Amino acid sequence: MKIHSIALLLLSCVTTAGAVECNTETVVPIESSIEKLSVSGFEVANINRYSSATPGNKVVIKGYTSQPVVTIGTNGILTVSEGEPCGSSSSAFSYSISPLAIGLVVANAGFVSPLAGIATAFLTGVPFTSADGDDHGSITIDIYTDVDAIIHSDTGSMTCPPESFHFSHHPSVHGGYSGCVGEKYLLPCGQDAQGATDPSLYEKTPINWNGSECVDTGYTYEDRTFWVLWGDPLDKNELLTRTGLLPTVKFPVERGPYPSYTHGTDETVEMYDDASTAKAYAKDFLVYLGAITESEKSDWYVSMTEGAEQGIEILWASKALEIAQTTCNRDIYVLMEAPAYGYNNGEIAMWVNSKSSSFYNGAECTCYPD
DSSP, X not given: OEEEEEEEEEEEEEOOSSOEEOOSEEEXXXXXXXXXXXXESXXXXXXXXXXXXXXXXXXXXXXXXXXXXXXXXXXXXXXXXXXXXXXXXXXXXXXXXXXXXXXXXXXXXXXXSTTGGGTTTTTSOOOEEXXXXXXXXXXXXXXXXXXXXXXXXXXXXXXXXXXXXXXXXXXXXXXXXXXXXXXXXXOBSSSOOTTTTSHHHHTTSSEXXXXXXXXXXXXXXXXXXXXXXXXXXXXXXXXXXXXXXXXXXXXXXXXXXXXXXXXXXXXXXXXXXXXXXXXXXXXXXXXXXXXXXXXXXXXXXXXXXXXXXXHHHHHHHHHHHHHHHHSSOOOOOOOOOSSOOOOOHHHHHHHHHTTGGXXXXXXXXXXXXX
16 A cells, blocks of 8 residues: 655635625645545535546536535545525635645555556545535536546656666565666666676666666766667657656557458458558548548558558568569668668568569560569
8 A cells, every 4th residue: 555645735715705706616726636525515416537638636616506615624535515605796706725734644555557546536436425404506526637647656757867767676576676777678777778688788887787786887978888779779758858748648448359450452342351441541631631632542552550660661662562563673672871770671572572463574674584
């Protein structure tokens, strides 16, 4: 179980005597999720819970005929009680927010992942009680939670050097090390760990893991060895630093089979293809971009890929096929500037050769009439 201590927030509604002019809704910003919700003097029509589209947590109260008074107590209970009746003879209410030096302890059950940790008091069922007394109006309470903040709360995204992040190993792994680890291999210590499998490279990084502790090697940024190969090093630190954002992806988790799709087929006639609709929308998008016209859509095939690597391979294969269809050249090379990534040339050649019947075969070609 994780225990987080935050300062108590006392939010009070200040109203004038008699009827007050009420806003259509009352927005109460709060620093943390709440343990319980108690309502006095109102009938509650609905309690809705949402993921906040903007930073911060808040409670929004709507549909009242009397001014709601909101307080958060030391016991973690957010209380909504009835204030002065709404009218038009007085000025609107205002909020005063006073942080007091009293600790409010909010327990977060020990979930196994940051995503599961979203299910704190806000997104699971917040216990609700309605105090005894006459109801004077029906209200709707919308609870908004900054889910991104919860997801990132334990990541320590910006507390470690570039190409590293905060992580706690199992007690049986690296002695249960907890701290900054390399994004590669999750190797302990705040360094990128690229090339760590090559002792001659790894020993020239500023910090090494000797099996029990992080050791300063004496190397610095000026004289260390950098590993630049494939898709590494990564750019997480630069992305977060320059944008000031903590990107978060949220999506429904549903199990599914391996994808089944075809390459170079007509999506309007292909029956066994998961990607047929996606291909059709891709063509619509190309029309929108002006790349092709509506009447040209039937002249093109769309092939879906499983990532950037296959996308590049298809681009290379397309160009190689164009060369083979328009020239005598069959000895085709790709010129790349180092550092560069490697792709599956065998698969590319297979795709191109599957269209060998369309290759150019003029009498001037040395391969003629083969």
